[in-house]
Amino acid sequence: EISPCSGRICLIPSQVGNAAEMTPQQWESDIQQAKDAHIDGFALNIAAKDPNTDGILQNAYAAAEAVGDFKLFLSFDYEAEGPWPMDSVIAKINTYKNSTAQFRFQNKPLVSTFEGTGNVDDWPKIIEATGISFIPCWTSLGPSGLVSALKIVDGFFSWDAWPVGAEDITTSSDEAWIAALSGKPYMMPVSPWFYTNLPQWNKNWLWRGDDLWHD
Numbered sequence: 001e002i003s004p005c006s007g008r009i010c011l012i013p014s015q016v017g018n019a020a021e022m023t024p025q026q027w028e029s030d031i032q033q034a035k036d037a038h039i040d041g042f043a044l045n046i047a048a049k050d051p052n053t054d055g056i057l058q059n060a061y062a063a064a065e066a067v068g069d070f071k072l073f074l075s076f077d078y079e080a081e082g083p084w085p086m087d088s089v090i091a092k093i094n095t096y097k098n099s100t101a102q103f104r105f106q107n108k109p110l111v112s113t114f115e116g117t118g119n120v121d122d123w124p125k126i127i128e129a130t131g132i133s134f135i136p137c138w139t140s141l142g143p144s145g146l147v148s149a150l151k152i153v154d155g156f157f158s159w160d161a162w163p164v165g166a167e168d169i170t171t172s173s174d175e176a177w178i179a180a181l182s183g184k185p186y187m188m189p190v191s192p193w194f195y196t197n198l199p200q201w202n203k204n205w206l207w208r209g210d211d212l213w214h215d
Contacts, residue, residue, distance in 0.1 A: 011103075013075065014042040016060075020052040027063035031070050041071035041103050043112060047080035048088070057096060064101035071103035072096075075137075078116030086122045093130040105154070105185075108133035112157055117141055123152050135187055143180035155185035162194055162207040 097109035
């Protein structure tokens with residue numbers, strides 16, 4: 001469990017849709033390697049229509065519990081296969097929130113998203129039904145757009161982790177999000193190079209990483 005001022009943590013995303021063939025033993029191995037690299041937990045990115053999600057999550061949480069001292073939390077992806085139905089979100093959260101491997105923030109199970117700005121109004125009901133701490137990634141809103149959602153969120157996670165073109169990244173984006181949050185926690189992104197080639201989604205790019213956060 002992490003409170004806002006108790007220290008820094010390192011969490012990395014894990015694409016659950018790519019893990020259908022992973023065994024429990026492979027999950028345990030990956031988690032142990034992550035721990036050895038001083039990573040504190042995985043954000044489990046899950047898509048709405050993936051039929052393998054439940055089995056994968058069961059393996060992931062069981063492995064994290066077995067390894068110990070490693071945390072997981074759900075990140076609902078609203079882009080990969082469309083929006084999540086609200087009742088499905090509630091059911092998923094309530095299934096795993098009491099696991100000893102569940103990451104908790106402010107003494108509540110942490111949940112995030114990848115986008116989903118068309119479903120912002122679902123979250124007050126989801127939060128009421130699950131008792132979570134909610135730190136979404138609604139980067140497409142922009143800092144000014146986030147202001148209208150401040151009553152819903154407990155913090156914010158930015159996806160703006162890469163330089164734009166042949167330029168060095170600065171902290172200006174982070175500073176804008178922090179200002180918009182009016183004192184609520186900000187989850188800062190850092191990333192190596194980002195490569196994707198997925199023609200079905202018209203995605204084909206290479207975004208270079210940046211070492212500003214290290215410097």
